[in-house]
Amino acid sequence: MNKVFSHSLKGTNPDIIIKQKFDKCRPTYVNYTLNHSGRDEDISSVRNDQDILGQEIAKERGHYADYVDYGNKEYQTKLEKGVISNLTSTFTQNSFNLNHDELNELKERVNNAAHNKNIMWKTVVSLSDDFLIREKIMDNAIDRNLDQRRLKKAVQKVMPNLLKKEGLNDSAEWWGNIHLRGDENDKHVHIHLATFEEISKRQKWQSQNGYKRNQPKGVFKQKNLDSFKKEFLKESELKHSMVIEKELLIERQISERKIIDRLRQNKEKVLFKEQTNLLNAIYNVLPDNQKEWRAKSNAVTMKTANSLADKFIDNFLTADPVAMESGEKLKK
Missing domain, CATH: 3.30.930 (BirA Bifunctional Protein; domain 2)
Known part of the structure; x- marks a missing residue:
């Protein structure tokens, strides 16, 4: 041969x-x-693997940035950090x-x-x-x-x-x-x-x-x-069915983004109010002697303030999971 x-x-x-x-x-x-x-x-x-049809439809509808930055999940998964290298x-x-x-x-x-x-x-x-x-x-x-x-x-x-x-x-x-x-x-x-x-x-x-x-x-x-x-x-x-499917996908993912953004904004407003109240509460229970104002203080007069401070940090970490690991280290 x-x-x-x-x-x-x-x-x-x-x-x-x-x-x-x-x-x-x-x-x-x-x-x-x-x-x-x-x-x-x-x-x-x-890297050069893109949803050309989806991008064109999104651009025509004025959603290009929203769809490309957020909604194009199928193509983004293989481009995530640590994945593409393998x-x-x-x-x-x-x-x-x-x-x-x-x-x-x-x-x-x-x-x-x-x-x-x-x-x-x-x-x-x-x-x-x-x-x-x-x-x-x-x-x-x-x-x-x-x-x-x-x-x-x-x-x-x-x-x-x-x-x-x-x-x-x-x-x-x-x-x-x-x-x-x-x-x-x-x-x-x-x-x-x-x-x-x-x-x-x-x-x-x-x-x-x-x-x-x-x-x-x-x-x-x-x-x-x-x-x-x-x-x-x-x-x-x-195919016409492909265009319809892509249009529905874009509409669904844009709607998802709007809902998530709205929930995040509402959560941030609630969190801001809660954190403000906690800060006021911490300030009100701090002892008169400012030398005792230490996070690791074992003084009885700091017990309530430290407990409220821990709750303040926990609220922050729950709202921002990315900071959780470093925040836990700070608490320790």
Whole structure:
């Protein structure tokens, strides 16, 4: 199996081009799909994964700042401090972003497939800027912010059907990486997909002369790749139901923010009144001798004042959980 076989889809479509080839399974291909083997380490990015449709709807309704800063929870979770450092841009059938441990486990399985001399199917899905912008997957051709999750969902939706048609649904697994630009320019968003079998159950060639005997069948059938292209486009396209769902999500999250802000304001007013009353009470029970005005004083005359002071601190910590740890240390 020294030759590499490849082909692209029939017909012309400016929105999408799909190419596939197969050759020996190589562990190094995992790193290649991440960033072209280190030639450009920011070519794939966890950070540049944004809800383009949601942001556009929010902007049209005058809620852009509210939605982006607060409501876009689905995308913010993977960008929280301490989380993003453990995530990669690699996705699979069951994950939008593998963590480093999961990626290493994937590499080990690819390595086993290579050791077993199995083949790997390498698929590249190239998407035009016009298509991505029209379908609200990318914001514009300058900023190039991308809704990677929508593309990943589309791949996750259609890959099982492709593998089933090729008889690989019970034995193969795949991974993918979205590259924000091409090898030689700043445009050309494309998706690398790699399919392999750790233990091959792929149908073998049975030629008369024995030339290809016991070698697994390589390139996927043309009609199956054509179907994959059509299904991927259908899943990627903007749907009316998607717009309605996003509008409802934005309205719900903006309403949640208003309610939380209102409750916080009311709580702050109540807290301010309570704390003011406590301060007045502490002042009224302090002993005449100011030398006894110490938080750690064991004097009987300071017992009531210290008890009220503890309550004052507890109220503050309850209202501000972030300060709780440092506040408890101060009390000690």
